[in-house]
Amino acid sequence: MAAACDPNPQLQAGGGQPTTHSAMSTIGNVSTSVLRHLKAIADGTNPLDHEQLSELYDFISKSSQAESEALGGKQRSEQFDLHALLGYMTSPECNIMRPLRENDLTYPIPSYFISSSHNTYLTGNQLYGKASTDAYSNVLLRGCRCIEIDVWDGEAKASNSDDQEEKEKHDFTSHFHRSLSSHLSKHRPKEHAVPAVTVTDNALKMPTPWISTTAAIRAEPRVLHGHTMTKEVSFRAVCSAIRDSAFVVSDLPLIVSLEIHTSPEQQEIMVEIMKELWTGLLVEEPSQNYTVLPSPAELRGKILVKVKGKSSNGTKSNSLPSLKHIRSASSVSGSEDEELGSVLTAEPKPKKKSIIQALSALGVYTNSYHFSGLSNPEASIPSHVFSLSERKVIEVHESQGPTLFSHNRRYLMRAFPSGARISSSNLDPAFFWRKGVQMVALNWQSWDSGMMLNEGMFGGGSGWVLKPEGYRGSAANTAISQYESQSFAMPHKTLNLTIQVLAAQEVPLPIGDVRPAQFHPYVKCELHVEKPEERSGAPIASGGRSQDGEYKRTTRPSKGTEPDFSGETMQFVGITEVVEELSFVSLRVSFKVLLGPQVGLPSEPLRKVGSGGYSGDAYIYRFAASAKTFMTDLCIVARFKIQDDRLGKDDLAAWACIRLDRLKDGFRFVHLFDAKGVESRGVLLVKTTKRIT
16 A cells, blocks of 8 residues: 655654654543443452552552552552553553663764665656655654665756757657557556557666756755655755754654766765765764664664675775776666566666766765675675675575575574555565564565564664674674574574453555444454574565565454454464564454355455465455455455345555564553554453463
């Protein structure tokens, strides 16, 4: 689900915005359906356990000195009034999500997971979406700490209307290509269809600077998605937006990943713009050689530029002339723009651009290198960063799994979505985090499982999360051992989890729906945990795609925006090989539209369909007709053909995603985001029992 930039991004989920969860933690009032269950707790019908009862009395003691004195010395009773319970239950104490532990920021930067964005400039899909500076402000104000800029040669600004007409003609032929139009006509939704256009054979030699035949001013670099019809924005405007938003919600370092497609002259302008707009923010070259990267604490308030071309071993390298060229080298799987280009056209890859020394010198601590293997010399350079597509990471996992994991304990790696994800869908970030990848870049304009998991990892923090101990390197970057592996990095435990779903209130309606009376919500709970093939190096069935959790349970549908689920229980028993810090519980409140005669309750989930890792949880309602399944970009959906030709469907209404180590036991409120990822007033009252052995 793609969405435009939210006008108030500080209220939107994504990963790392620290104030969002505190703002959501207090509940102003309770509905009749919720109150019924709270009364049952107060009168002992459904009592608190001893641990939560102690928490309740601690809360009372802290909030009312008079009540604390009245209790003094007496044995605590399990009898308390409803008023005291309501004060406790509606406070932040009863948020199901435990606050983040204090983040130790003194480890080297490869020891952290970093909330990251892919093709940050886009507000829509990868083919014809719009580039905007608002997209940078949006993700930064939501806590993102690694952003991406694709930079291309700029166009001179025309001085009169004749030049403008000439420029528009050039733009038209530069952005359209016969193969691209053909692809769009097949895959673009009907309502967005565009007529075929006739262009020259060289139209996708993307994009060449337009030079006016008359007077013009200096061309400056621009930002766009190459080989597509996406709209552009100026590099200067992007840098200005980054400066204004980079450190508003977090002072932890920001990594700016540059993908360079510009001429040497335009690169000089890039350097000029960054030094001008980011004065005092750019990291300075260290005065001494280094073997270990600095910590986030040492880089507070600084921008780290990730750029290709620099070749150093932790030493200063800025004595060469500013226009000395260094060959740019992308990942062995190709750059992101090239990968998309290969999907749309059979043309050969364009010649690599050279990187001037002045631009390369800005890459302090974060130098992009061509990936040719984990045993090559560059894989031991402290500042190197490998950027690999999701497919390439899967390949390396299957061929060098332990070495990949060991590498990522000490050195930086970035993973990005495949260029074939035209709709801006996301990969499954949890798989890549479990391989130790620090920067798992996601399409923040899309709301799917990938972004929900990102919120589960980083939510309420500042965009940097310390890895579990076994995923971090030693104090010194010693040689990689082939025996270090994900299998032995952390103790794997067994999980037994029970979630009793009681009631909800103020549940937001799905996007575009205004009919509360027709709202039939149900709750779906999924566990996202490590799979055996991740540890063994066996092929990954999903190919790293974002998908439903392997373990799924649902409630029966209720009715209205204040639904009562009557304490229906969802159980997950004997889930083995669990690492709490890298496992997630997601809860979704979905909308069951029932427009035909319902005869029965949900059947068992459909079996997995297809070989591409797509899976689904489509529930069949027994109407007087058969159900038919069809494949979408992310999952299997059940489409029902009913006798009167009306449809039944499932729409997302609200959701939450919680890292397993942050999931609290007892009676708790789950604070819900709506389908656009914006915090809502909706809450879900549950009772959880988690046992880890």
